[in-house]
Amino acid sequence: xxxxxxxxxxxxxxxxxxxxxxxxxxxxxxxxxxxxxxxxxxxxxxxxxxxxxxxxxxxxxxxxxxxxxxxxxxxxxxxxxxxxxxxxxxxxxxxxxxxxxxxxxxxxxxxxxxxxxxxxxxxxxxxxxxxxxxxxxxxxxxxxxxxxxxxxxxxxxxxxxxxxxxxxxxxxxxxxxxxxxxxxxxxxxxxxxxxxxxxxxxxxxxxxxxxxxxxxxxxxxxxxxxxxxxxxxxxxxxxxxxxxxxxxxxxxxxxxxxxxxxxxxxxxxxxxxxxxxxxxxxxxxxxxxxxxx
Amino acid sequence: xxxxxxxxxxxxxxxxxxxxxxxxxxxxxxxxxxxxxxxxxxxxxxxxxxxxxxxxxxxxxxxxxxxxxxxxxxxxxxxxxxxxxxxxxxxxxxxxxxxxxxxxxxxxxxxxxxxxxxxxxxxxxxxxxxxxxxxxxxxxxxxxxxxxxxxxxxxxxxxxxxxxxxxxxxxxxxxxxxxxxxxxxxxxxxxxxxxxxxxxxxxxxxxxxxxxxxxxxxxxxxxxxxxxxxxxxxxxxxxxxxxxxxxxxxxxxxxxxxxxxxxxxxxxxxxxxxxxxxxxxxxxxxxxxxxxx
Numbered sequence: 037x038x039x040x041x042x043x044x045x046x047x048x049x050x051x052x053x054x055x056x057x058x059x060x061x062x063x064x065x066x067x068x069x070x071x072x073x074x075x076x077x078x079x080x081x082x083x084x085x086x087x088x089x090x091x092x093x094x095x096x097x098x099x100x101x102x103x104x105x106x107x108x109x110x111x112x113x114x115x116x117x118x119x120x121x122x123x124x125x126x127x128x129x130x131x132x133x134x135x136x137x138x139x140x141x142x143x144x145x146x147x148x149x150x151x152x153x154x155x156x157x158x159x160x161x162x163x164x165x166x167x168x169x170x171x172x173x174x175x176x177x178x179x180x181x182x183x184x185x186x187x188x189x190x191x192x193x194x195x196x197x198x199x200x201x202x203x204x205x206x207x208x209x210x211x212x213x214x215x216x217x218x219x220x221x222x223x224x225x226x227x228x229x230x231x232x233x234x235x236x237x238x239x240x241x242x243x244x245x246x247x248x249x250x251x252x253x254x255x256x257x258x259x260x261x262x263x264x265x266x267x268x269x270x271x272x273x274x275x276x277x278x279x280x281x282x283x284x285x286x287x288x289x290x291x292x293x294x295x296x297x298x299x300x301x302x303x304x305x306x307x308x309x310x311x312x313x314x315x316x317x318x319x320x321x322x323x324x325x326x327x328x329x
Numbered sequence: 330x331x332x333x334x335x336x337x338x339x340x341x342x343x344x345x346x347x348x349x350x351x352x353x354x355x356x357x358x359x360x361x362x363x364x365x366x367x368x369x370x371x372x373x374x375x376x377x378x379x380x381x382x383x384x385x386x387x388x389x390x391x392x393x394x395x396x397x398x399x400x401x402x403x404x405x406x407x408x409x410x411x412x413x414x415x416x417x418x419x420x421x422x423x424x425x426x427x428x429x430x431x432x433x434x435x436x437x438x439x440x441x442x443x444x445x446x447x448x449x450x451x452x453x454x455x456x457x458x459x460x461x462x463x464x465x466x467x468x469x470x471x472x473x474x475x476x477x478x479x480x481x482x483x484x485x486x487x488x489x490x491x492x493x494x495x496x497x498x499x500x501x502x503x504x505x506x507x508x509x510x511x512x513x514x515x516x517x518x519x520x521x522x523x524x525x526x527x528x529x530x531x532x533x534x535x536x537x538x539x540x541x542x543x544x545x546x547x548x549x550x551x552x553x554x555x556x557x558x559x560x561x562x563x564x565x566x567x568x569x570x571x572x573x574x575x576x577x578x579x580x581x582x583x584x585x586x587x588x589x590x591x592x593x594x595x596x597x598x599x600x601x602x603x604x605x606x607x608x609x610x611x612x613x614x615x616x617x618x619x620x621x622x
Contacts, residue, residue: 160461164453167505168501202508233517
């Protein structure tokens, strides 16, 4: 019988641990960690995510600030706001919720953030340090995935780990982490993507599959070997008449048919999703404690 | 019949191209590119490498400077020298020849180099930018390997590329490059290492194997499929009575038995080796032209 990796439960557990640390910090006379979130425009998904992030800050006792700008803010004006946050000594970390409007360069924005406050871990300095194996802010989704593997004691050393998708925010960094020395890590890592020829064959040899390509129900039972661990990073909004919102979140894995073959599997929602915010909180706590830089 | 990938010939060809560009630059009234090399102590291998680098600079019309320090130089003193080079407007790029004595932190040295002059591509900013796919200085060996694949028109898109070894200077960066969009790239990349369980099986499925683990003659014929392309990054000095120096360079591939199964294979010496210096020259040229930063 397969085991569900309960990201929701683990995320609550980690939040409780963080809250305890914050309480101790404050009791010791320090100020609480402070995270700021910049949001540009009114993308529905982004507004929901940001609301979740702000709420999670409250839950663990962080101070949070939300800076909302209209979609027509200029690139210069946004960079100026970022610069103000870089210089704010009362702020430990901040993120710019992506995506941002097309007239603003995402890369410029990412590089404008002081890497010491880049709790999203998207700045080249953090990406590079992660690759080399130096202390850094690891981006939220990869970090959340590793936390799940760790909390469930899933063996990774020498295992075949297949990552489907080569995005800068999930595929590449999680591959990089899974091949690092230590646990979770030491895996033999294969990165597949849209150009890969023999995906099915490669997946069938995998002990761990991390599906992060953003194609609903892409991974089917015939691609998975008995006893594999499946991490589903997909969160595509699929229209449905079954929910009040008019959509449901759909993963990259055809859960109903894949799950029976697995040792462990993450559901969508309630798997990787809840862990990403927790990773952001952890990075902010590290920032407040000055443990990375 | 297998084809030898002639790194020596290709490196001469690239040097000729660089020399032509330098000639044109100088004819246009610009100063020649200028590379500096710091060497600490008297490691025999390092002294040979540095001599090669200086000589290659001469060949292509670069200005070069060699700064040699005794092995007992303090970390502070070395960092101070690095800072001077960072600030020298007449210098385009520089490297610190590794290894350096144990009392000096290699990582501190690497991070002390201004990333805009880091033509070795070891600084976290360059590593991170490479991973993300942004313009950067790509480190010499990975860059040399891709150049060889390109000059021989070896197909990479959708191919299974197995990298053996996960070092920061070869394994990880070459894996990162081979999975990038474009050519050479778009490969399905697997990174194996000392903890991998089923190395033979994985290698047998590979269209391209990049052996970079530093174990003489590790890759044997039974691990290679017919028609594969083999890139041998190994350069271990093995004692022998056959040469005046008392050693010979030995690759990670058992050449005599592997070659007959291959479509393409690099020899050692004369394969990847000569390309690394060429990559360094290319980075320095890019620096002089201000094309990256």
